[in-house]
Amino acid sequence: MKAIVQDTYGSPETLSLRETPQPSPSAREVLVRVRAAAVNAYDWHMMRGDPWVMRLAHRSTREPRARIRGRDLAGIVESVDDEVTTLRPGDEVYGDTGEEDGAFAEYVCVAENKLAPKPGKLTFEQAAAVPLAGTTALVGLRDAGKLQSGQHVLINGASGGVGTFAVQIAKALGATVTAVCRTRNAELVAELGADHVVDYTREDFTRGEARHELVLDLVGNRSLAEFRRVLTPDGTLLLSGGGVSRGGTLFGPMALIVRGRLTSRFVKHRIGEFSGSSNRDLLTSLTEFIESGQVEPVIDRSYPLERTAEAIRYLETEHARAKVVLTV
CATH class of the missing domain: 3.90.180.10 (Medium-chain alcohol dehydrogenases, catalytic domain)
Known part of the structure; x- marks a missing residue:
């Protein structure tokens, strides 16, 4: 073969x-x-x-x-x-x-x-x-993030492989979605259902007044302090270790996760991590979203x-x- x-x-x-x-x-x-x-x-x-x-x-x-x-x-x-x-x-x-x-x-x-x-x-x-992108988004939002209908979620990296699934799944779960992406992808994430779109080339989402019960980071390009700034007092920050790094790094995008584990011991915010690995149960859940027309x-x-x-x-x-x- x-x-x-x-x-x-x-x-x-x-x-x-x-x-x-x-x-x-x-x-x-x-x-x-x-x-x-x-x-x-x-x-x-x-x-x-x-x-x-x-x-x-x-x-x-x-x-x-x-x-x-x-x-x-x-x-x-x-x-x-x-x-x-x-x-x-x-x-x-x-x-x-x-x-x-x-x-x-x-x-x-x-x-x-x-x-x-x-x-x-x-x-x-x-x-x-x-499979991998869809289950990562599902695990992050539903299982690790415990996202509930009516809550506000910010997705950093909303136009990527995981991000495009995360926007749609979050909407299917009844959340209000703020999607962070670059200019050329703003229309795409809006079409996927995002309620608010932040073009990071024009606006710093960490400086805004909006607060979110859940922040899903798929890029690893901001500090923990910046992410925590946009959380509600009892909000959750979830880190995926996503993104691409070059140059033979030791931890690469996982470095933020390591810092998150240490910081979570000393702050009120819940800081965690998530990843996806498909199995029949997760795929079956995704199939239900797909067949119902909520995810594509x-x-x-x-x-x-x-x-x-x-x-x-x-x-x-x-x-x-x-x-x-x-x-x-």
């Missing part, structure tokens, strides 16, 4: 399209014929091995443990392990490989509990855009598999909005 393979950490030039052996499903795994995959900031960080703590976490300082990049996918079940009970060959599915990667390929093996039936109203490309994936650009390096290079310019997907 064809796959995007990486032998050493580095730039997009370390990625190459190669013929590799087709995998076989292990216990409770499903072999999926990939029809589309999505590019995430996670893929960029894994490709670069940046921040350095990521290399340590994966017990490999010179080369990635998983040689085939990619997490998000949508496709058709090719075969299943004997222990799999919820899926069968021919089923259209979507999901997330987890930290095993491997989705930038014609075939990939995925744990049964990390897949769900593909929403019928979505194309494979649209479905592939959902937004795709910025689509590339064929052989142009994966170009797709990731576009993502790391930080100008990508919404999702970047690959067709296989």
